[in-house]
Amino acid sequence: MFHIAVAFDVPAERRAEFVAAALVDGRDSLADEPGTRRFELIADSADPGRFYLNEAYEDEAAFDAHCAGEHFARFFAAVEEYAEGPTWLIRGTRVEEHAVAAG
DSSP, rough: OOEEEEEEEEOGGGHHHHHHHHHHHHHHHHHOOEEEEEEEEEEESTTTEEEEEEEEEEEEHHHHHHHHHHHHHHHHHHHTTTEEEEEEEEEEEEEEHHHHHHO
16 A cells, blocks of 8 residues: 655635645545545644645555546645645555565
8 A cells, every 4th residue: 555645734714725625635536546545634733724635545556646637636726826735744655564574
């Protein structure tokens, strides 16, 4: 499973707009993209202007397909004017116990 996590900083007057755009992106990506496994929007508990997207995909190719898709493009077109980010926090493949044992 391929995981990514990114952060966005959003001005107070645009937070509701950002949340709406991110939730639509997540809902539509999960519905239309077979390789999308998880799409979570997380609000930072200490900074009300910071949001995280925590996403999981079948593999890196599924993430690349998401990035080339219409939902991704629509989200960035909606938020690029005011949101700072994405700042990459995580990008990689989950390490499974059986992979470590096979070593």
